Amino acid sequence: MPPRLPSVLVIDENAVRAAIIETGLREAGHHNVTVIHDVAGIAARIAALEPDVIVIDLENPNRDMLESLFQLSRAVKRPIAMFVDRSDRDATERAIEAGVSAYVVDGLRRERVKPILDLAISRFNAYSRLERELEDARNALQSRKLIDQAKRLLMRSRGMSEEAAYALLRRTAMNQNRKMAEVAHSLVLAADLLGQGGGDGRED
Amino acid sequence: MAERTEITAGFLPLTDSAVLVVARECGFAEEEGVALSLLRETSWANIRDRMAVGQFQAAHMLAPMPIASALGLTPLAIDTLVPMALGLGGNAVTVSLDLWARMTQSGPIAMTDAAGAGRALRAVIGHRKAEGRPPLQFAVVHAHSGHNFELRYWLSACGIVPDRDIEIVIVPPPFMSDALRSGQIDGFCVGEPWNSVAVAAGAGRIATVKSAIWRSSPEKVLGVRADWARRHEAGLAGLIRAMYRAAEWCGQPENHRTLAHILARPDYLDQPAALIARALDGSILDGAAGDLPRFFEPFARAATFPWQSHALWFYSQMVRWGQVAHTPARAEAARRCYRPDLYRKALAPMAVPIPAANAKVEGALREALPVGSTSGTLILGPDGFFDGRVFDPDELDAYLAAQAG
Numbered sequence: 001m002p003p004r005l006p007s008v009l010v011i012d013e014n015a016v017r018a019a020i021i022e023t024g025l026r027e028a029g030h031h032n033v034t035v036i037h038d039v040a041g042i043a044a045r046i047a048a049l050e051p052d053v054i055v056i057d058l059e060n061p062n063r064d065m066l067e068s069l070f071q072l073s074r075a076v077k078r079p080i081a082m083f084v085d086r087s088d089r090d091a092t093e094r095a096i097e098a099g100v101s102a103y104v105v106d107g108l109r110r111e112r113v114k115p116i117l118d119l120a121i122s123r124f125n126a127y128s129r130l131e132r133e134l135e136d137a138r139n140a141l142q143s144r145k146l147i148d149q150a151k152r153l154l155m156r157s158r159g160m161s162e163e164a165a166y167a168l169l170r171r172t173a174m175n176q177n178r179k180m181a182e183v184a185h186s187l188v189l190a191a192d193l194l195g196q197g198g199g200d201g202r203e204d
Numbered sequence: 205m206a207e208r209t210e211i212t213a214g215f216l217p218l219t220d221s222a223v224l225v226v227a228r229e230c231g232f233a234e235e236e237g238v239a240l241s242l243l244r245e246t247s248w249a250n251i252r253d254r255m256a257v258g259q260f261q262a263a264h265m266l267a268p269m270p271i272a273s274a275l276g277l278t279p280l281a282i283d284t285l286v287p288m289a290l291g292l293g294g295n296a297v298t299v300s301l302d303l304w305a306r307m308t309q310s311g312p313i314a315m316t317d318a319a320g321a322g323r324a325l326r327a328v329i330g331h332r333k334a335e336g337r338p339p340l341q342f343a344v345v346h347a348h349s350g351h352n353f354e355l356r357y358w359l360s361a362c363g364i365v366p367d368r369d370i371e372i373v374i375v376p377p378p379f380m381s382d383a384l385r386s387g388q389i390d391g392f393c394v395g396e397p398w399n400s401v402a403v404a405a406g407a408g409r410i411a412t413v414k415s416a417i418w419r420s421s422p423e424k425v426l427g428v429r430a431d432w433a434r435r436h437e438a439g440l441a442g443l444i445r446a447m448y449r450a451a452e453w454c455g456q457p458e459n460h461r462t463l464a465h466i467l468a469r470p471d472y473l474d475q476p477a478a479l480i481a482r483a484l485d486g487s488i489l490d491g492a493a494g495d496l497p498r499f500f501e502p503f504a505r506a507a508t509f510p511w512q513s514h515a516l517w518f519y520s521q522m523v524r525w526g527q528v529a530h531t532p533a534r535a536e537a538a539r540r541c542y543r544p545d546l547y548r549k550a551l552a553p554m555a556v557p558i559p560a561a562n563a564k565v566e567g568a569l570r571e572a573l574p575v576g577s578t579s580g581t582l583i584l585g586p587d588g589f590f591d592g593r594v595f596d597p598d599e600l601d602a603y604l605a606a607q608a609g
Contacts, residue, residue, distance in 0.1 A: 058246070058250050058253075059246055060246070060247070061246040061247055061376035061378065061379065062247075062376060063247040063249040063250065064248050064249050064345065064346050064374055064376060065373075065374040065375060065376065067249055067279070068346070068347045068374040069374075071347060092256070092257055092280070096253050096254060096257050096259070101253065103279075
């Protein structure tokens with residue numbers, strides 16, 4: 001029978017990201033995975049769970065508190081050290097760039113921990129990519145809304161057709177070397193300041 | 205002008221990041237050929253890690269952090285130099301309204317009277333013990349911090365035994381106010397603006413201040429990667445000069461309003477300027493300043509000089525609280541983290557007064573006094589601990605023995 005895979009505690013306030021990591025670990029055969037979102041009472045949880053590996057996101061302000069727990073022998077029965085030490089600089093850098101850090105119990109062999117860390121790094125990176133794409137999509141939607149709003153303003157105030165309003169916005173953007181959404185935004189802002197923006201222009 | 209040096213430095217949202225922030229925002233770094241980028245971090249552990257992998261060349265650091273690193277007490281320990289300090293004072297001990305009410309039952313307490321506040325706290329602790337109630341919980345931001353050591357020093361000198369009469373836990377600065385209000389902790393020792401934030405939120409009252417526990421005491425430092433410093437001697441000297449001028453600017457009362465507004469920005473402290481100003485103009489003391497030095501001093505009294513006696517005092521407290529066992533080699537490693545030689549070399553072209561000594565006896569100056577300096581006049585003091593004990597760095601062993609007794 002192969003040796004039992006190390007138990008993992010994931011501390012992440014971001015529930016979605018934590019779920020992504022947990023799923024990945026379970027798919028890789030780790031059945032002993034615990035996820036904690038809130039660090040209240042963490043000392044007791046760690047003492048009860050005795051995890052082999054703790055994964056925590058770097059945005060979590062509680063890292064200093066967590067590390068102080070590791071220094072107190074009464075909080076954790078087995079000494080915990082940071083996995084990624086100077087001899088594994090590459091892994092350290094990749095982890096920190098991905099925004100994740102890991103602690104392991106002393107004596108756990110590196111080759112047993114490396115797959116866990118690699119998985120955490122790749123899932124953190126995947127999550128960041130997802131977040132960026134979502135942000136881009138949000139921006140695209142916002143841009144389209146602004147352009148529609150500016151179009152309606154022009155149609156109403158200058159009696160233009162929709163096509164003509166769109167063409168005017170595009171031409172202005174090209175002449176000023178700006179994005180169409182930026183020109184639209186200026187127009188909507190100006191109309192708002194002049195008290196002409198209300199009514200049908202707003203749709204949220 | 206020499207070629208530009210690019211430096212990325214990390215900081216935590218605290219008022220004593222001011223010198224670093226002003227070096228960038230008021231153009232002092234630029235004038236010295238330093239392109240300074242600042243990145244806000246959420247924990248001291250992150251600062252340490254990003255220094256270790258080379259994302260930061262320098263950082264706003266808790267003074268004991270580079271020492272802990274030199275002694276191998278932390279993960280990812282790398283050689284970190286302290287070529288400059290970031291000011292004196294700036295912390296306070298805040299307690300919950302309930303604890304404050306109990307402490308002041310037998311009379312008012314001036315927050316500048318550290319001994320009086322300690323006596324009152326000791327009485328409350330005695331009552332709790334008699335009633336069989338659990339010990340009070342106080343929070344600090346890090347085990348290797350000035351906050352931890354000055355809180356423990358104050359308690360001990362007032363006859364309260366840390367870890368027996370009172371529990372000390374770690375809480376991140378931005379969470380202190382909520383933890384106090386919810387009753388999770390009974391008090392904390394933290395840097396500004398987080399005491400003022402708790403007071404403004406109606407969560408606590410300031411019981412005493414760092415500048416009353418240890419007058420003219422060190423707080424944050426500039427930490428620099430040792431290997432980077434060796435390869436970029438001119439760039440580091442430029443940064444030190446820029447930060448010296450920034451500190452001078454921060455120390456001038458006419459700049460405090462502007463400084464509070466800069467620090468208030470969302471990319472820095474992201475807190476109201478009026479709250480930040482309380483530490484800068486001293487109004488945090490509610491007019492109780494008396495003859496105490498400024499609550500937070502960024503420049504005067506050699507506030508940016510990296511005294512090796514400060515490094516050794518922090519080391520003495522690491523020994524006192526069991527973080528490290530004393531050996532002469534470890535004491536020497538702690539002392540050598542602090543680099544007054546780099547400070548002097550960088551500032552030599554400016555012909556400003558710099559202390560001639562690398563260390564001083566902490567607690568020797570009862571009042572402000574001119575001291576030996578490289579040029580001009582330099583006023584130091586008053587300094588020293590509220591209990592009258594003196595720290596002579598040349599008598600380290602005797603000091604360690606006395607505090608253990």
